[in-house]
Amino acid sequence: MSTIFTKIINREIPASIVYEDDISLAFEDINPQAPTHLLIIPKKPIATINDITEEDREVAGHLLYVASKIAKQKGLAEDGYRVVMNCNEYGGQTVYHIHLHFLAGKPLGWPPYTDKKKV
Numbered sequence: 001m002s003t004i005f006t007k008i009i010n011r012e013i014p015a016s017i018v019y020e021d022d023i024s025l026a027f028e029d030i031n032p033q034a035p036t037h038l039l040i041i042p043k044k045p046i047a048t049i050n051d052i053t054e055e056d057r058e059v060a061g062h063l064l065y066v067a068s069k070i071a072k073q074k075g076l077a078e079d080g081y082r083v084v085m086n087c088n089e090y091g092g093q094t095v096y097h098i099h100l101h102f103l104a105g106k107p108l109g110w111p112p113y114t115d116k117k118k119v
């Protein structure tokens with residue numbers, strides 16, 4: 001199933017793209033939670049972490065490689081940053097095309113969540 005991220009990959013809707021290669025795309029989150037908040041996504045539309053297959057291992061690992069590359073390029077590596085991938089409802093996932101959140105630019109609190117009331 002296609003999501004808004006497929007439209008960003010296909011340039012059907014705009015996004016501030018900061019990195020692209022054959023496997024992945026990285027762009028600024030529309031609702032940033034840190035001074036730098038990027039989303040690193042595979043071009044292959046994989047819905048959730050649960051849908052990562054054996055053949056997707058290289059693609060999934062590539063997202064971390066891109067995070068490391070962007071961190072160095074943007075001078076954020078030494079101070080540090082956080083990468084997060086949410087899965088399904090309890091994980092807080094809202095877009096069903098896997099994406100690595102890349103958060104940087106300030107000290108980030110831990111734990112990062114506030115419990116939501118179970119309905």
Ligand code: 5GP
Nearest residue numbers: 004015027028029030031086092093094095
């Ligand atoms: P999730 O909640 O699925 O882990 O994260 C989805 C992220 O996608 C959210 O941080 C949200 O702000 C971001 N997002 C949703 N729609 C758009 C969009 O159209 N453009 C961009 N750049 N980010 C989006």
